[in-house]
Amino acid sequence: MEPQLLYSVTDSVATVVIRHPEKRNAMTAAMWRSLPPLLERLAGDPAVRALVLTGEGGTFCAGADISTLRGSPEEAQRLAVAAEEALAAFPKPTLAAVRGHCVGGGSQLAAACDLRFAEEGALFGVTPAKLxxxxxxxxxxxxVSLVGPATAKYLLFSGELIDAERALRTGLADEVLPEGELGxxxxxxxxxxxxxxxxxxxAAKEFANGRTDRDAHWAARARESGDTAEGVAAFLERRQPRFDWSVPRGCP
Known part of the structure; x- marks a missing residue:
């Protein structure tokens, strides 16, 4: 099967699947290159309100396909960083659903998501020191922002893998689910x-990611959107709110 990124949209959730089963879903150069434009399309789709990134089968992503590093490791890293930054900049909530190995470039992608849910038995590692x-x-x-300096140094210096429970304790995972319960x-x-x-x-995503100079911008969007009025009305009327504002194409 050709290595590729698959995607679908169901019930306002886009699911992007890393598919390279012969190499534990390792990312090829073509896969790294294809991720930013795919994310751009999904970000501009008003039907998409959240995104899930996962791997096919029992593995999230074993990192970069090492064979792609032989020719130009600098170019391979540039592509990986561009994909990671595109994922981090996705303007809607993102969640990595992690089974099995989440290593190297896989950890880069998972860390770029807003949240990470893992299945028991998952293994995380940041392995550049091995190469x-x-x-x-x-x-x-x-x-470092996720796990703190000490744990980041442990992972980067050693290249050792940690289990899902330790990932949960250190902040690399947000929830750990029993086998079969992740989906x-x-x-x-x-x-x-x-x-x-x-x-x-x-707004919360932008502020949490360090953009703290846009209070006035988001206050204006709130006044224009009607979301606050709808939220208050729904609360008082004891019904579910119907929020209409959606991230505009090209946001922010």
């Missing part, structure tokens, strides 16, 4: 996400 690769500064900062929990949680205000989510 003599300098981990990108942007990826290192993102890892159900992801579906349940994304139903919650798509029912909430995209306005709130988009």
């Amino acid at each position: 003599g690769i300098v981990y990108p500064a942007s990826s290192t900062r993102r890892l 159900k929990r992801v579906a349940e949680f994304t139903r919650i996400l798509v029912s909430r205000s995209q306005l709130t989510q988009a």
Whole structure:
């Protein structure tokens, strides 16, 4: 089967699947290159309110396809960073659903998602020290923001894998589910996400990612959107709110 990224949209949730089963869903150069334009299309689709990234079968992603590093490791890293940054900049909530190995470039992608839910038995690792690769500064900062300096150094210095429970304790995972329960929990949680205000989510994501100079911008969007009025009215009327604001194409 040709290595590729598959995607579908169901009930306002886009699911992107990393598919390269012969190499534990390792990312080829073509796969890295295809991710940013795919994310751009999904970000501009008003039917999409959240995104799930996962791997086909029992593995999330075993990293970059090492054979692609022989020719130009610098180019391979550039493509990986571009894909990671495109995922981090996706303007709607993103969730990595992790089974099995989430290693190297796989951890880069998972860390770039807003949330990470893992199945028991999942293994996480950041492995450039095993290959003599300098981990990108942007990826290192993102890892540090998730797990703190000490755990980031442990992962980067050693290249050792950690289990899902340790990932949960250190902040690399947000929830750990029993075997067979991950899909159900992801579906349940994304139903919650798509029912909430995209306005709130988009502003919160921007602020949480360090863009703290746009209070006035988001206050204006809130006044224009009607989401606040709808949320208050729904609360008082004891009904589910119907939020209409959606992330505009090209946001922010």
